[in-house]
Amino acid sequence: MSTKEKVRERVSRKESTALNNEIIVYNDDVNTFDHVIATLIRVCNHTPEQAEQCALIVHYNGKCTVKTGPYDKLKPQCTQLLEAGLSAEII
Numbered sequence: 118m119s120t121k122e123k124v125r126e127r128v129s130r131k132e133s134t135a136l137n138n139e140i141i142v143y144n145d146d147v148n149t150f151d152h153v154i155a156t157l158i159r160v161c162n163h164t165p166e167q168a169e170q171c172a173l174i175v176h177y178n179g180k181c182t183v184k185t186g187p188y189d190k191l192k193p194q195c196t197q198l199l200e201a202g203l204s205a206e207i208i
Contacts, residue, residue, distance in 0.1 A: 140184040140195050143204040144175050153203065157183060160197045 140161070142153070150172050157168035161184045174181040183205075184194060191207050198205040 136187060137185045138188045138191055138207050139182045140191050140198065141180050141206055141208055142171070142175050142183050142198065143206075144179045145204050148202055150176070152201075156198060156201045156203060160194050160201070 142157075150169075153172045153175065154165065154168040157163045157171055158165060161168075163171065163183070171181045171183050183198075184191060188207060195205050195207050
C-alpha cells in the first residue's frame with residue numbers, strides 16, 4: 118500500500134506592473150543624438166552611458182522605455198521631454 122501526499126504551495130507574487138507606467142521615447146528625424154542624450158540626462162537623471170544607450174536603442178528600434186514609475190511622477194518628466202522636442206508618451 119502506498120501513501121500519496123499532496124503538497125499545496127501558496128505562491129504570492131506582487132503585480133507591480135499595475136502600479137508602474139513607462140515613458141516611451143520614439144525616433145524622429147529632427148533631434149540629434151547629443152540633444153537626446155543631454156535631455157535624458159537632465160530630465161530623467163540618466164547617467165551619460167545610460168542616456169547614450171537609450172538614444173541608440175531609439176535610433177535602431179524606433180522606440181525605447183526611458184523611465185518607469187507611478188504616473189504622477191512620470192507626467193512632469195514626460196512633459197519636459199515633449200517641451201524639449203522629443204516624441205514621448207506614457208503608457
